[in-house]
Amino acid sequence: MNAIEVKNLIVRFGNNIILDNLNFEIEEGCITAIIGPNGSGKSTLLRAIMGLIPFEGEIKIFGEPNFKNRHLLGYVPQHYNIDKFLPLTVEEFLRLSLIKKKFDEKKIKQVLEDIDIFHYFKKELRDLSGGQLQRVLFAKALINEPLILLLDEPISEIDVAGQKEFYSIIKHLNEKHKVTILIVTHEITIVHHFAKHVLCLNKKLICNGPVSLLFNENLLKELYGREIFVYPFNKPLF
Numbered sequence: 001m002n003a004i005e006v007k008n009l010i011v012r013f014g015n016n017i018i019l020d021n022l023n024f025e026i027e028e029g030c031i032t033a034i035i036g037p038n039g040s041g042k043s044t045l046l047r048a049i050m051g052l053i054p055f056e057g058e059i060k061i062f063g064e065p066n067f068k069n070r071h072l073l074g075y076v077p078q079h080y081n082i083d084k085f086l087p088l089t090v091e092e093f094l095r096l097s098l099i100k101k102k103f104d105e106k107k108i109k110q111v112l113e114d115i116d117i118f119h120y121f122k123k124e125l126r127d128l129s130g131g132q133l134q135r136v137l138f139a140k141a142l143i144n145e146p147l148i149l150l151l152d153e154p155i156s157e158i159d160v161a162g163q164k165e166f167y168s169i170i171k172h173l174n175e176k177h178k179v180t181i182l183i184v185t186h187e188i189t190i191v192h193h194f195a196k197h198v199l200c201l202n203k204k205l206i207c208n209g210p211v212s213l214l215f216n217e218n219l220l221k222e223l224y225g226r227e228i229f230v231y232p233f234n235k236p237l238f
Contacts (some may be wrong), residue, residue, distance in 0.1 A: 001062065003028040003148055003180040004049065008057035017203065018044050019055075023207045024199060025098055028062075028147075031174050031181045033195040033211070037224050038132050040202040042184040043078070046150045049182075050075060061148065072097065074146030076137050078153040078184075082125050090128075090136055097140045111142045114176075115169055131140050138169070149173070151183040163187075167194045188214055188228070 001003045004026040011019040019041045026032050034042050048055045051067045061069035094108060112118040117135045125133065134154060151170075155163045163196060171194055173179045178199065185191065191198060192211045200207035200214075207213045220228040 002012040002026060002060075003030070003062060004159065004182075005060040005063075006049075006057070007059075009045075009048065009059065011048055011053065012056075019048070019201075020204045022057075022201075022205050024205060026182065026197070028180055029174070029178050030197050031170065031183070031195045032197040032199060033188075034182060034184045034199045034200060034201055035186070035189040035191065035194045035223075037204075042201055043152050045201065046075070046152055046182070046184065049073070049150065071144075072147045074141030074144065074149045076134070076141050076149070076154050078150045080133065080137055086126065088125050090117070090123055090139075091126065093125055093136065094139060094143055097143060099144045107145075108143060111139050114172065115139050115142070116165070127229040134166075142173070146179065148180045148182070151181065153184050153186065155185070155187070160206070170194055175189075188220075 002025045006022050006024050009019055009022040010017065022045070034045065036042055044053070047053045047174060049059055049061075049066060051059075051070050052074055059066040061072060109118065112121060115135050115138050117132065117139060120128070120132065125136065128136065140156070155166055167190075170181060170183070174181055183195070195211055198209065198211050198213060199205065200208065200219065200223045202223055207216075207219055217227070
């Protein structure tokens with residue numbers, strides 16, 4: 001079954017076309033990377049899937065219009081501004097994020113252990129590093145048990161060591177909980193280590209298929225408008 005179906009998707013801001021007639025399907029349980037240059041519409045695509053912006057065309061989530069099933073989506077933004085004067089703990093933040101009123105301690109503990117942040121459950125958000133906060137946002141997206149997880153450049157605030165752990169978490173969630181994952185990333189040289197499917201986006205859909213497409217030099221030149229080097233498949237990630 002397809003987790004997401006997009007047909008004839010167009011997004012306009014005023015007279016500017018940001019996404020131009022996109023058509024693609026995302027299979028349930030798949031990890032898909034969305035790549036493209038700055039301003040190519042990657043984050044806009046995620047917002048359209050979540051129903052946060054107006055669009056033309058059709059977006060379905062598990063066969064239903066996206067506005068009916070958007071409760072099945074979890075989202076991790078690239079940036080999240082925390083008021084440094086707000087004394088809010090990780091636990092309190094996650095309680096406020098629950099759609100259901102009941103706070104399931106067992107479920108929350110499992111999520112925190114999956115993401116390896118249980119040890120700072122009682123810490124205040126303002127005391128967390130950028131990488132730690134990103135993990136909390138990941139937990140926030142997961143506690144409502146989404147079937148699809150949308151990640152907008154989730155490693156932008158994380159150091160190299162943390163990136164390796166983060167990609168391991170993504171694979172774990174996908175393999176253990178069968179979560180369908182869409183991840184916007186600029187790290188095209190390592191996409192093949194965690195994703196099976198790729199969307200190459202520059203307002204239009206330049207490619208849609210297996211990650212091996214990223215080793216086509218002509219395709220990448222079309223996507224970015226210049227030569228791009230992609231790290232070989234047979235080399236270690238870190």
